[in-house]
Amino acid sequence: MARRLLGPENAASVLVSQNEENAQNSQQQNSENTRLQVPTPQIRSRPSSRGEGNEHGSTQEKFFQPRFVQVPEDKMTVEEGRFCRIDFKVSGLPAPDLVWYLNGRLIHPDDFHKMIVSEKGFYSLIFEVVRGSDAGTYECVASNRAGEASFTVQLDVTAKEHQKAPSFIFKPQSKRVYEGDTARLECQISAIPTPRIYWKRNNEMLQYNADRISLFYDNPGKICLLIHNVNKKDAGWYTVSAVNEAGVVTCHCRLDVATHTYKPVPTPKQLKVRPTFSKYLAFNSKGLDVKPAFSPEGEFERLAAQSGLYESDEL
Structure with missing residues (x-):
């Protein structure tokens, strides 16, 4: 059409102009497509704190295998019914995951077993009430993408001792003695296990000594407080207390100290x-x-x- 209208020479110049225009449009379109194209994301390694770079100029993230900084003793013995906890501390990057096994079986947290971590980074396996079935070998495994570490603890559970709160079979009785005599305050107590005995005078702890004041025990739970050469300072309220893991019992008695009165005998x-x-x-x-x-x-x-x-x- 261009050759027919303009002739051969003019037609060539027109075709050149159209080709240049088409090339410019094509370049402009390619530039527009390039501008609108979303670049593909690239995974870049996190810069290392030590500033070590690889051959491409970027650093690679470091991972550290778990390591137990603090572990409990290899063997623990706990009485049945008591509270118990196993404490330890572990390090690693990233933070490791922890699991516990009892004799090779996975332990799941429940009302009797709890797994906690403190603000200072200490981990604990807590037994609210130790049972006989809790005895065995415990293994703690810490793992992350760099590896794993573990430690074991042998837990022995002893049978719960039969306990009985203290009670008086007979109580100490109030007495009246004369100066210079010996005062004897006695009582008998039944308890399991054997209780600890405390004596007080006027709400102050009684001090024993070998010369005047001493305390004696007998096999069936009989307790005797002896005060030799009694004086006026020994008078007052005495309190005896018996204490063990099952309970406590207390009793009071009074000790009065009198003075001898001598009447002159009339001479015949x-x-x-x-x-x-x-x-x-x-x-x-x-x-x-x-x-x-x-x-x-x-x-x-x-x-x-x-x-x-x-x-x-x-x-």
Whole structure:
């Protein structure tokens, strides 16, 4: 069409102009497509804190295998019914995942077993109430993409001891003693296990010593508090307490200290002796005998003199 209208020479110039225009349009379209095209994302490694680069100029992220910084003892013994916890500390990058096994079986958290982590990075396996079935070998496994680490603990569970709260078979009785005497306060207590005994005087803990105050125990639970050479300071309210894991029992008694009162014994009044003579005199061959003649009064006086009896002026 261009050759027919313009001739051969003009037709060539027109075709050249159209080709240039088409090339410009094609280039403009390609540029528009390039501008609207969304670039494909590239995975780039995180820069290393140590500044180590690879051959492409980028750093590669580092991973650290788990490592237990602190672990519990290899063997633990706990009484049945008690509280127990197994504490440890682990490091690793990224933070490792933790699982527990009991004799090779996976442990799942429940009302009796809890797995917690503290703010300081300590992990704990907690037993709220230890049961006989909790005995065995525990294995803790920490793992991340770099590897894993583990440790084991042997947990032994002892049977729960039969316990009985203290109770008095007989209680200490209040007493009254004299100064210088020995006070003995006794009681008998039944308890399992054997309780600890505490004595107080006027709400102050009693101090024992070998000279005056001592405490004695007997096999059937009999307890005796001895106070030698009692004085006024020992008087007051005494409290005895028995304590064990099952409970406590307390009892009070009173100790009074009296002073001896000595009454003077009246001295007997001495009797005055007055000699007595009979009014009858006896004669003999030598003259007047000074000895009185026999008479009931004289015989009585002689017998009284021999026996130490004297006549009183008051009679």
